[in-house]
Amino acid sequence: MTTYPTISAADEQLEVPGLSALAHDWLSAIGEDPEREGLQRTPHRVAKAWSFLTAGYHKTLQDAAGDAVFAAEGSEMVLVKDIEFYSMCEHHMLPFYGRAHIAYIPDGKILGLSKFARIVDLYSRRLQVQERVTTQIADAVEELLNPRGVAVLMEGVHLCMAMRGVQKQNSSTTTSAMRGLFKEDMRTRMEFLSAVQTTLRSR
Ligand SMILES: Nc1nc2c(ncn2[C@@H]2O[C@H](COP(=O)(O)OP(=O)(O)OP(=O)(O)O)[C@@H](O)[C@H]2O)c(=O)[nH]1
Numbered sequence: 619m620t621t622y623p624t625i626s627a628a629d630e631q632l633e634v635p636g637l638s639a640l641a642h643d644w645l646s647a648i649g650e651d652p653e654r655e656g657l658q659r660t661p662h663r664v665a666k667a668w669s670f671l672t673a674g675y676h677k678t679l680q681d682a683a684g685d686a687v688f689a690a691e692g693s694e695m696v697l698v699k700d701i702e703f704y705s706m707c708e709h710h711m712l713p714f715y716g717r718a719h720i721a722y723i724p725d726g727k728i729l730g731l732s733k734f735a736r737i738v739d740l741y742s743r744r745l746q747v748q749e750r751v752t753t754q755i756a757d758a759v760e761e762l763l764n765p766r767g768v769a770v771l772m773e774g775v776h777l778c779m780a781m782r783g784v785q786k787q788n789s790s791t792t793t794s795a796m797r798g799l800f801k802e803d804m805r806t807r808m809e810f811l812s813a814v815q816t817t818l819r820s821r
């Protein structure tokens with residue numbers, strides 16, 4: 619299968635092999651006529667859409683970070699807030715989506731800012747639970763930068779809880795991973811949480 623180094627619209631030019639036939643059967647199973655005009659190309663669209671939604675399986679952390687790890691002085695917190703994410707829950711294969719906030723305290727190395735968004739996409743574009751995406755992002759930042767601390771906070775809305783099941787439209791889920799100084803030092807953790815809260819309140 620062709621792979622693209624970063625997740626982009628190009629991932630939708632591919633089809634997940636075999637998925638279009640399955641989507642055709644799926645349409646029949648729910649009582650639809652896969653041959654009716656509006657649905658004729660749907661199996662191919664589904665196969666392409668899922669190529670994009672699961673593109674993270676075919677990328678590595680190195681693909682996401684590229685060569686954007688730089689040497690730098692300074693040991694103040696760097697915070698990239700409000701990175702939107704879209705993922706698919708592994709229990710129902712329905713979307714969950716929201717925002718990720720990532721902070722770290724450098725120890726000689728910094729990362730190009732856009733790469734945090736690429737790391738979020740790398741782990742979101744898979745079947746996931748929110749807790750695991752959060753941990754994987756924190757692990758990735760640790761692996762790339764070996765910083766003095768990493769904090770990741772994610773807020774997500776799960777459609778499997780909104781459009782089916784318990785049908786709670788207004789609930790959201792917050793998950794976090796705190797490492798190094800963010801785990802050990804209360805002031806550092808509070809600095810991160812209050813910076814993130816400021817954004818939440820202003821929404
Ligand atoms: N911890 C966690 N749970 C999730 C996530 N996404 C979905 N779930 C939950 O996974 C659980 C699956 O529970 P099951 O009882 O096996 O499935 P179900 O009968 O469809 O459950 P209901 O959603 O309660 O109808 C549900 O409680 C979902 O809310 C996630 O990212 N993290």
Ligand SMILES: [Zn+2]
Binds near residue numbers: 707708
């Ligand atoms: Zn679910």
